Amino acid sequence: MATPSVAANAYSALSRIMDAGGGVGGGLNKAADAGGGQSFGAVLKDALGSVLDSGRKSDAQTIAMANGKANVMDVVTAVAETDVAVSTLVSVRDRVIQSYEDIMKMPI
Numbered sequence: 001m002a003t004p005s006v007a008a009n010a011y012s013a014l015s016r017i018m019d020a021g022g023g024v025g026g027g028l029n030k031a032a033d034a035g036g037g038q039s040f041g042a043v044l045k046d047a048l049g050s051v052l053d054s055g056r057k058s059d060a061q062t063i064a065m066a067n068g069k070a071n072v073m074d075v076v077t078a079v080a081e082t083d084v085a086v087s088t089l090v091s092v093r094d095r096v097i098q099s100y101e102d103i104m105k106m107p108i
Helices: 004-019 040-066 072-105
Strands: none
Touching: 040 072
């Protein structure tokens, strides 16, 4: 389980990535795939944006509860959604790293 400081650092790093305007997959965003759909970089940027939005929603609900304007159940739901989104992002990251390592082990 992540501590609040780890989560805050992750949110700030993700925010910096999203504000950089293509810092993640910057070169990948320029070319769409052959089917005319979104490029991998665009899909990745959308996924990161949804995790960031989920974190911001969770933070807003927590602040609203501290001010007495939100229900505890709303806060718990927002935090759980953020936890699922971050866990999914970490799983995808781990799979991408594993795939990269598998490719690097292939003989030339």
